[in-house]
Amino acid sequence: QKEVEQDPGPLSVPEGAIVSLNCTYSNSAFQYFMWYRQYSRKGPELLMYTYSSGNKEDGRFTAQVDKSSKYISLFIRDSQPSDSATYLCAMRNAGNMLTFGGGTRLMVKP
Amino acid sequence: EADIYQTPRYLVIGTGKKITLECSQTMGHDKMYWYQQDPGMELHLIHYSYGVNSTEKGDLSSESTVSRIRTEHFPLTLESARPSHTSQYLCASSRREHNYEQYFGPGTRLTVT
Numbered sequence: 001q002k003e004v005e006q007d008p009g010p011l012s013v014p015e016g017a018i019v020s021l022n023c024t025y026s027n028s029a030f031q032y033f034m035w036y037r038q039y040s041r042k043g044p045e046l047l048m049y050t051y052s053s054g055n056k057e058d059g060r061f062t063a064q065v066d067k068s069s070k071y072i073s074l075f076i077r078d079s080q081p082s083d084s085a086t087y088l089c090a091m092r093n094a095g096n097m098l099t100f101g102g103g104t105r106l107m108v109k110p
Numbered sequence: 111e112a113d114i115y116q117t118p119r120y121l122v123i124g125t126g127k128k129i130t131l132e133c134s135q136t137m138g139h140d141k142m143y144w145y146q147q148d149p150g151m152e153l154h155l156i157h158y159s160y161g162v163n164s165t166e167k168g169d170l171s172s173e174s175t176v177s178r179i180r181t182e183h184f185p186l187t188l189e190s191a192r193p194s195h196t197s198q199y200l201c202a203s204s205r206r207e208h209n210y211e212q213y214f215g216p217g218t219r220l221t222v223t
Contacts, residue, residue, distance in 0.1 A: 008150055032210040034210055043114075044153070044212075049211065090210075092209070098210070100152045102150060103152075
């Protein structure tokens with residue numbers, strides 16, 4: 001069983017929709033939770049990170065962590081065609097290494 | 111402008127050839143990483159470095175080797191390429207204390223025929 005599970009999609013939504021991307025994990029030692037965005041033929045770039053449980057908001061993006069359920073989410077409000085990309089969740093344990101999910105491919109249609 | 115560079119971006123090479131994938135960063139980061147990424151799959155850590163003269167193997171077993179002679183440079187070498195090495199290779203760097211924020215290069219897509 002993989003430590004981090006992520007629905008690969010693709011997820012197709014109309015412009016302006018609210019998008020919900022999710023990951024589940026099995027390792028309770030994870031402490032930092034990240035979302036990376038990867039455009040086609042590019043490397044991933046960090047969108048947001050949270051430490052432990054709770055919510056964090058940055059513009060149209062909200063990251064949510066529920067450690068009791070081992071579940072993290074990324075919400076995108078007012079989605080734009082420029083948000084079309086693959087979104088990777090990642091988690092860091094006490095050993096300081098990152099474990100990535102397989103990514104969810106998002107397509108926002110104009 | 112701070113950045114991380116990888117060359118070549120694309121490489122098609124025959125079985126048995128020796129190859130070196132280059133990675134350089136201008137951010138002065140101590141930590142550097144090599145990941146392997148197949149389409150639709152997770153990034154798997156194959157090598158990392160805490161600084162000059164430090165190299166460690168990652169979670170994914172790899173026949174490649176790395177070196178870290180200068181802070182900014184972290185090349186990856188395959189002594190004898192095989193078709194099973196066909197993949198995308200991503201280089202990344204981070205500050206020592208904030209490794210949750212990793213900066214990635216654009217990747218090298220390697221095809222071994």
